[in-house]
Amino acid sequence: MRREHEVGAVPRRQRGNHREWEPGRFVKEFPLYRLVAEDGELVGPPDEVTLSDAEVLKLYELMVLNRALDERMITLQRQGRIGFYIGSIGEEASILGSAAAMDEQDWIFPCYREHGAALMRGMPLVTFLCELFGNAGDAMKGRQMPCHEAWRPGRFTSISSPISTQISHAVGAAWAARLKGDPMVAITYFGEGGTSAHDFHTGLNFAAVRKLPVVFICRNNGWAISVPRERQTGSETIAQKAIAYGMRGERVDGNDLLAVHAATRRARARAAAGEGPTLIECVTYRVEGHSTSDDPRAYRPAELVEPWKQKDPLLRMRRFLARRGALDDAADERIRAGVREELQRVLKEAEAFAPKPPLESLFEDVYAEPTPLLREQLAELEAAVAADPRVANPRHSDA
Amino acid sequence: MPTMNIIQAVNDALRLEMRRDPDVVVLGEDVGKFGGVFRATQGLYDEFGADRVMDTPLAEGGIIGTAVGMALYGLRPVPEIQFADFIYPAFDQIVNEVAKYRYRSGGQYACPMVIRTPYGGGIKGGHYHSQSPETHFVHTAGLKVVVPSNPYDAKGMLISAIRDPDPVLFFEPKRVYRAAKGEVPEGEYQVPIGKAKVTREGSALTLVAWGSMWHEVEQAAREAEAEGIDCEVIDLRSLQPLDTDTLVQSVKKTGRAIVVHEAPRTCGFGAELAAILQEKCFLHLEAPITRVTGFDTPFPYTLENEYLPRAPRVLKAIREVVSY
Numbered sequence: 010m011r012r013e014h015e016v017g018a019v020p021r022r023q024r025g026n027h028r029e030w031e032p033g034r035f036v037k038e039f040p041l042y043r044l045v046a047e048d049g050e051l052v053g054p055p056d057e058v059t060l061s062d063a064e065v066l067k068l069y070e071l072m073v074l075n076r077a078l079d080e081r082m083i084t085l086q087r088q089g090r091i092g093f094y095i096g097s098i099g100e101e102a103s104i105l106g107s108a109a110a111m112d113e114q115d116w117i118f119p120c121y122r123e124h125g126a127a128l129m130r131g132m133p134l135v136t137f138l139c140e141l142f143g144n145a146g147d148a149m150k151g152r153q154m155p156c157h158e159a160w161r162p163g164r165f166t167s168i169s170s171p172i173s174t175q176i177s178h179a180v181g182a183a184w185a186a187r188l189k190g191d192p193m194v195a196i197t198y199f200g201e202g203g204t205s206a207h208d209f210h211t212g213l214n215f216a217a218v219r220k221l222p223v224v225f226i227c228r229n230n231g232w233a234i235s236v237p238r239e240r241q242t243g244s245e246t247i248a249q250k251a252i253a254y255g256m257r258g259e260r261v262d263g264n265d266l267l268a269v270h271a272a273t274r275r276a277r278a279r280a281a282a283g284e285g286p287t288l289i290e291c292v293t294y295r296v297e298g299h300s301t302s303d304d305p306r307a308y309r310p311a312e313l314v315e316p317w318k319q320k321d322p323l324l325r326m327r328r329f330l331a332r333r334g335a336l337d338d339a340a341d342e343r344i345r346a347g348v349r350e351e352l353q354r355v356l357k358e359a360e361a362f363a364p365k366p367p368l369e370s371l372f373e374d375v376y377a378e379p380t381p382l383l384r385e386q387l388a389e390l391e392a393a394v395a396a397d398p399r400v401a402n403p404r405h406s407d408a
Numbered sequence: 409m410p411t412m413n414i415i416q417a418v419n420d421a422l423r424l425e426m427r428r429d430p431d432v433v434v435l436g437e438d439v440g441k442f443g444g445v446f447r448a449t450q451g452l453y454d455e456f457g458a459d460r461v462m463d464t465p466l467a468e469g470g471i472i473g474t475a476v477g478m479a480l481y482g483l484r485p486v487p488e489i490q491f492a493d494f495i496y497p498a499f500d501q502i503v504n505e506v507a508k509y510r511y512r513s514g515g516q517y518a519c520p521m522v523i524r525t526p527y528g529g530g531i532k533g534g535h536y537h538s539q540s541p542e543t544h545f546v547h548t549a550g551l552k553v554v555v556p557s558n559p560y561d562a563k564g565m566l567i568s569a570i571r572d573p574d575p576v577l578f579f580e581p582k583r584v585y586r587a588a589k590g591e592v593p594e595g596e597y598q599v600p601i602g603k604a605k606v607t608r609e610g611s612a613l614t615l616v617a618w619g620s621m622w623h624e625v626e627q628a629a630r631e632a633e634a635e636g637i638d639c640e641v642i643d644l645r646s647l648q649p650l651d652t653d654t655l656v657q658s659v660k661k662t663g664r665a666i667v668v669h670e671a672p673r674t675c676g677f678g679a680e681l682a683a684i685l686q687e688k689c690f691l692h693l694e695a696p697i698t699r700v701t702g703f704d705t706p707f708p709y710t711l712e713n714e715y716l717p718r719a720p721r722v723l724k725a726i727r728e729v730v731s732y
Contacts, residue, residue, distance in 0.1 A: 116480075116481070118477075148514045148516065149512065149513060149514040150515075152511055152514065159512070159513035159514070159516050159517060160516070161513070161516035166480060166513075166517065167509060167512055167513035167516070167517055169504060169505060169508070169512065171500055171504050171505075174473065174500065174501060174504065174505050176473070177469070177470050177472075177474050177476070177477065177501070178473060178474075178476045178477035178480065178505070179477060180470075180473070180474050181474035181475060181478040181479075181480070181481070181485075182477035182478065182481040183477070184462075184478060185477065185478040185481035185482065185483045188459050188483065189481075189482070189483075193481075195477070207467075207469055207497070208469060208470075208501075210467075211465070211467040211469050211470030211473065212470065212473065214467070214470065215464065215467075215470050373515065374510045374514065375510075375511055376510075376550065376552070376573075376574045377510070377518070377573035380602070380648075380649040380650075381649065381652065382649065382650065382652070
């Protein structure tokens with residue numbers, strides 16, 4: 010596919026005090042960092058591996074769960090049991106490799122695909138599923154559409170739909186931790202589309218000015234709904250944007266769990282040592298639609314996706330573990346069967362909750378205490394429901 | 409008791425709160441060594457240092473977004489937006505993040521902060537140093553919105569706002585920043601958020617205003633008194649939460665009400681007040697509830713006196729409402 014920015018079209022030599030533009034320069038300056046090849050062979054320096062085989066296996070199990078969860082929930086949406094789903098198929102290594110590289114006290118400021126990181130941080134699967142149903146077991150009290158979870162005990166912050174707004178939150182938390190003298194490093198996630206939003210600019214700028222302990226993870230999955238990466242930025246790479254802000258940038262094979270983990274671990278160490286933030290570009294691919302509301306066949310030729318299926322991050326880790334003798338087919342099948350069983354069991358548990366949170370919860374948490382006006386409005390709603398129960402039905406013609 | 413202007417009262421409140429609570433921090437453009445373009449943070453940098461009085465890059469969205477992260481982590485940030493006209497780059501952060509954070513996380517997280525910003529016209533500031541955008545924020549669930557008119561309330565309400573568990577928009581009437589002087593107690597005290605104040609008792613009609621327009625209304629009430637019209641004046645002080653009881657009590661007594669604000673009329677907060685008062689005082693009303701406001705134009709430069717609902721226009725409305 011033709012790359013729209015066609016760097017070669019820019020004149021090679023111009024008058025004035027500028028750096029000469031060399032097409033491909035930034036791809037060379039930010040080579041793709043990789044530790045494990047697609048066939049599972051360790052191709053990077055062994056001393057740069059930051060995970061033991063046992064740890065890789067544990068993360069692999071979480072990747073399998075994350076993948077099975079996404080697939081199952083997409084099915085559930087199609088069955089009409091949940092209203093919406095947005096997942097991370099193909100991007101699991103970028104998310105879990107980086108989240109696993111953070112320390113326990115670190116805060117995660119997610120975009121809307123980091124559900125695996127929420128589970129890693131201890132959010133019970135049943136609580137996550139209840140959020141999708143928006144039912145009485147939902148910790149968010151049924152207030153947000155599916156996949157907008159928060160998990161305070163795991164320092165996993167609240168997801169909003171507007172793009173990149175979480176980036177400056179991570180910067181503020183890192184700033185606060187520094188003022189308090191806490192050894193906390195914030196990590197935040199966004200897509201390559203998110204780098205076009207103003208919060209990306211202000212966030213990276215604020216962080217670099219103050220050398221704040223933040224790790225910025227860009228999941229460059231190639232697509233912002235229907236808009237390809239080439240239409241998103243004229244930069245050859247996302248990582249090079251770090252140069253202008255005055256911070257380190259790194260371009261990583263986002264489907265290589267070990268590479269993502271190692272790069273994030275290094276970025277975290279620098280941040281903790283006061284050496285400032287890092288922008289990590291995880292080069293990956295959105296092999297599915299943007300969400301269940303999207304059908305990529307309308308704008309993306311299938312042949313673009315095929316090669317990425319071969320680069321699948323789960324497949325790569327399975328091959329890696331097999332080569333190391335840490336996982337055979339039987340063990341892999343046991344993991345998959347266990348995950349299927351767990352999902353089935355927890356799904357039942359989640360669906361057993363009452364379908365709606367209590368009426369009064371609509372007016373709670375707007376403020377720490379409801380204002381007189383909100384109490385008045387609750388009474389108004391209660392009276393309306395009492396007068397005509399159809400108030401609570403989606404179609405008021407229903408009895 | 410010392411006499412202060414509003415700037416000094418704001419400065420005093422910030423200093424006292426920063427001494428009391430190490431989690432209180434100030435951030436914004438030029439708030440550091442310079443002490444803010446209106447000098448509201450003067451001396452704080454020297455007393456509390458660059459870590460708690462933070463000059464930020466020039467980006468309002470970044471200031472509020474950063475303050476969100478600070479608040480989530482446990483600080484009590486007091487970001488300054490240099491002019492309320494420049495709050496719009498931060499509008500998404502305020503409306504979609506600050507206001508909704510507690511609600512959308514099911515109460516797991518909270519985002520308490522006080523966004524201080526000078527607002528209003530009459531200073532030859534044209535479009536971009538004169539606006540009164542309070543209604544946008546009153547319309548957003550999850551925010552509290554207050555507007556003091558005098559130094560006593562400015563200090564007491566700022567202290568209350570900083571201690572409040574919810575995010576507060578604190579609009580400061582810059583036209584009377586220095587002109588409004590008054591006695592202000594030393595040391596800390598609180599003026600509760602959500603309580604209006606009857607500043608003049610009367611029986612002929614009720615005048616409602618906040619911030620710098622309270623001064624115009626007060627002058628109009630004095631002039632009306634000379635004509636034998638006995639106005640009651642309410643300084644609303646808090647737009648969200650709203651002290652409906654004080655308003656309703658007054659209007660039931662007088663049967664007439666004029667709401668005065670300098671923001672444009674259409675969908676201005678006066679519209680909401682008129683709606684509430686007719687809902688709650690319908691059988692007590694002797695005249696239509698009247699609005700004296702800015703016009704539905706951008707804020708002008710040369711004709712700003714004509715644009716602003718100052719005392720002469722208020723007085724004209726008083727005469728009309730009383731003789732309705």
